[in-house]
Amino acid sequence: DAGVIQSPRHEVTEMGQEVTLRCKPISGHDYLFWYRQTMMRGLELLIYFNNNVPIDDSGMPEDRFSAKMPNASFSTLKIQPSEPRDSAVYFCASSFGTVSYGYTFGSGTRLTVV
Amino acid sequence: AQKVTQAQTEISVVEKEDVTLDCVYETRDTTYYLFWYKQPPSGELVFLIRRNSFDEQNEISGRYSWNFQKSTSSFNFTITASQVVDSAVYFCALSEALTGNNRKLIWGLGTSLAVNP
Numbered sequence: 001d002a003g004v005i006q007s008p009r010h011e012v013t014e015m016g017q018e019v020t021l022r023c024k025p026i027s028g029h030d031y032l033f034w035y036r037q038t039m040m041r042g043l044e045l046l047i048y049f050n051n052n053v054p055i056d057d058s059g060m061p062e063d064r065f066s067a068k069m070p071n072a073s074f075s076t077l078k079i080q081p082s083e084p085r086d087s088a089v090y091f092c093a094s095s096f097g098t099v100s101y102g103y104t105f106g107s108g109t110r111l112t113v114v
Numbered sequence: 115a116q117k118v119t120q121a122q123t124e125i126s127v128v129e130k131e132d133v134t135l136d137c138v139y140e141t142r143d144t145t146y147y148l149f150w151y152k153q154p155p156s157g158e159l160v161f162l163i164r165r166n167s168f169d170e171q172n173e174i175s176g177r178y179s180w181n182f183q184k185s186t187s188s189f190n191f192t193i194t195a196s197q198v199v200d201s202a203v204y205f206c207a208l209s210e211a212l213t214g215n216n217r218k219l220i221w222g223l224g225t226s227l228a229v230n231p
Contacts, residue, residue, distance in 0.1 A: 031217050043205070043221045056218065091159065095217065102149050103219070105159040 004106035006092050012112045018080040021109045023092030024073055033103060034067055034077050035091040043091075049075065082113045116141045118208050120222035127196055128230050135191040135225045137206030143167075147209040148182065148189045149219065154202040165189060196229045203227070
């Protein structure tokens with residue numbers, strides 16, 4: 001089992017540019033979560049999907065953020081246009097069935113917007 | 115409202131000391147799950163344990179042990195004979211109400227543990 005795979009590991013971009021983060025969940029997991037982690041705000045849930053359908057996007061900071069899950073094995077988080085305050089580590093996690101199993105996290109993408 | 119409090123922001127110990135990380139939670143639900151995750155300096159989040167609200171038995175895994183007490187709404191984590199490799203940020207989390215397809219976790223702010231040689 002390769003675990004949750006995120007790419008890229010690091011991304012440095014200029015303000016105003018579009019950024020796309022990618023995630024491949026564990027095969028068979030039916031929930032996928034996008035989190036953002038900063039020193040100031042800790043871990044924030046941005047959005048999560050169940051069977052590829054967005055369930056709760058109340059954590060998405062603003063319209064500049066969008067997430068898609070076109071199939072069970074792939075999800076993207078897009079920021080357009082990016083701003084310096086978007087700099088953070090973005091984690092993808094997946095889980096199976098009930099929350100009792102917890103999440104398996106990817107290694108994260110460290111985004112720096114300059 | 116549901117909430118997880120990790121009152122200890124940072125802890126520093128010397129290797130081989132025992133250390134306890136506190137976690138206090140608030141919930142009105144009768145059925146819930148509690149979790150601990152470890153985030154080492156490399157950055158990934160590693161699942162350590164889950165506990166459901168009906169099982170108050172303490173759990174031991176090697177040098178790690180967890181004490182779940184519903185009477186005090188606490189789920190504390192103890193590392194016995196700490197090692198430098200235990201240095202990490204540790205997060206406690208609580209499941210939201212298990213209704214429908216709600217699968218959100220409520221996270222504490224984490225406790226940064228430094229184990230010094």
